[in-house]
Amino acid sequence: VAVEDQPDVSAVLSAYNQQGDPTLYEEYYSGLKHFIECSLDCHRAELSQLFYPLFVHMYLELVYNQHESEAKSFFERFHGDQECYYQDDLRVLSSLTKKEHMKGNETMLDFRTSKFVLRISRDSYQLLKRHLQEKQNNQIWNIVQEHLYIDIFDGMPRSKQQIDAMVGSLAGEAKREANKAKVFFGLLKEPEFDVPLDDEDEEGENEEGKPKKKKPKKDSVGSKSKKQDPNAPPQNRIPLPELKDSDKLDKVMNMKEAARRVRLGPECLPSICFYTFLNAYQGLTAVDITDDSSMIVGGFADSTVRVWSVTPKKLRSVKTAADLSLIDKESDDVLERIMDEKTASELKILYGHSGPVYGTSFSPDRNYLLSCSEDGTVRLWSLQTFTCLVGYKGHNYPVWDTQFSPYGYYFVSGGHDRVARLWATDHYQPLRIFAGHLADVTCTRFHPNSNYIATGSADRTIRLWDVLNGNCVRIFTGHKGPIHSLAFSPNGRFLATGATDGRVLLWDIGHGLMVGELKGHTDTIYALRFSRDGEILASGSMDNTVRLWDAVKAFEDLETDDFTTATGHINLPENSQDLLLGTYMTKSTPVVHLHFTRRNLLLAAGAYSSQ
């Protein structure tokens, strides 16, 4: 097996050699199984965590040393004992019967070289250690020492239910230190604006609260407190683009709309407007809607990107250079005049990719559109000329998701090569590479303060990365299937994630703990979105439903004291039914995208599938 230069990696791999008689592996395993089953109830759940990693490592060892028949019979005998949520992995494993099969499979190689993390209480650990060291041929102890990392905590052993909530990822759970770094989850301060009383007033901008002479009405939506939120990152922690005039106009519009926003809650559910893509023939792979809900883009399996205007205002492209020189640049409506009326249409098709388009994202200023595709490139399109501007090549493998930062300029992409990359529109190479996942990165999202990036992966973990230095600051395990949707709450404190197991999990970013589980969907959840003020969480799934959950209730009364953080003892209440505010079925359209307009109307999109 070709091993790269790291010395500790090669040491680990070379230790994957003959460790005892292959025919006795079954006996070792069944001996351990017997011991665990006879142990005390309170310890049994924790020690049962050992079964799966041991099983896999022993099997891989047999395969690596080319004991095919022993490997096969070992697999046959014990694969049924494993937990149900590992079934997919076991299926992959059953196809690995020869040493050569292991070479090409990066995920399996990563599994072998990284340590599977188990969190066990001290008492259970002592029990296990004593038992394994008693036996003469302690092969299992060797394996435990080399391939498993046992994170010991002092306290009560966890119950099966608690353990089941947290396990499931390819690398076990997260070590305590992995979730200890300080995360600035607060929001950045918005510059203060004065909302004009009516349109004819000149808008006065007040940055840093210095009042102008006119004293127009101050807006009440922005924060007026001068003291820094201790959980918010410093304003200049990462360089962000300055606000242009058009951005300021946008913000004023935003605030005006926000003033007219519907306050949602269990008594006042949002109306849902569903955009169905007809005649897409299962080709619709990605959807995005602009923040002001004026345009909708669809990425398709035929490698086209199609942009529609949702409002009556049609899409126009800018005039050619010859025509532009003819217009009067000083006129008031110059922004209208540069648009070419002849090109007005509701739909624009963008050609350029050479593979299905898996992710699309509008820039916050609506000038640019990103799309990422199976051909390994991320393309930047201009929405003023409707042409492709740049192709960012970095991933050489399918790119599964991309997103613009909430402030524009930066964007993140994640793909099959198991890394997520941070780019800026004016650099042809990525600025940051976030490596650490064991399998494809399937979903990437920016935190509202643009300082952190959450990535969900096919290895069933979610990692939170710091944009400033590329470090992984949080690892969240608990999903039992690849993650396909992520949503940050508007206040930046919480993260909601959805995966193929049909559950939505809620995480407290500051403490690094799971705080809620929403059961109800029966199929993969591809869309998650919080309402504008964070009161409602909407989830859309392949089972053709949109469900609304009460976010306020889910996040109140959190037990996050030091004990919970230290031991990871979480007690999730079984309140999915209470939190569910509504289930809305579509006829047979899986929901691919959700978007709350600025007034809290919920827009949903999906492609009609006739099955």
Add this chain to the structure above:
Amino acid sequence: YVTTILEDAKIYSSHAKKSNVDADDVRLAIQCRTDQSFTSPPPRDFLLDIARQKNQTPLPLIKPYSGPRLPPDRYCLTAPNYRLKSLQKKVSSSAGRITVPRLSVGAVSSRPSTPTLGTPSAQTVSVSAKVGTPVSLGGQRFTVQIPSSQAAVKTATPTTPTVQNVLINPSLIGPKNILITTNMVSSQSTASEPNPLKRKHEEDDDYDNL
């Protein structure tokens, strides 16, 4: 595939000056081929290494007031010396099939049912409105329903190749963008052969263009 592998194996065995092709040669040939055609993503330690390198450089400061922020021109696609031909008004009247897929959002359109190519006959079967020879379509979009005509013509084949008339049902013309399949078929075959091969090809075409 097998011939390629065996040829490669022959080359390797002759290079090693063996008289027969060995199992080892075949194994080597297979390995070289798969290394060429299938690559796997870089290994984890390599990724961690380059990530560490990349992440050490601080984030670059952003110059204010710099217009559209794009990489240097040679990395951009802003100067293509080609242009894509638009698909409109391109319907040719010669024998050939054109498939122009379109998607409509919000509008209800019906997909035409897979036409069964009936017997080529000189008669035209009228639906609701007869439209004269639709051979040249001037840039409009239509739904086409070719009704199945299953009258089996037992007797002699028509002497000249006939063009199956395409009938347009105006009641099905929706707002703008509807899938069209214009199908000019000229065939001389007997009635019993409804040309299943051509039909399959047309469906492939649809699939490709979607």
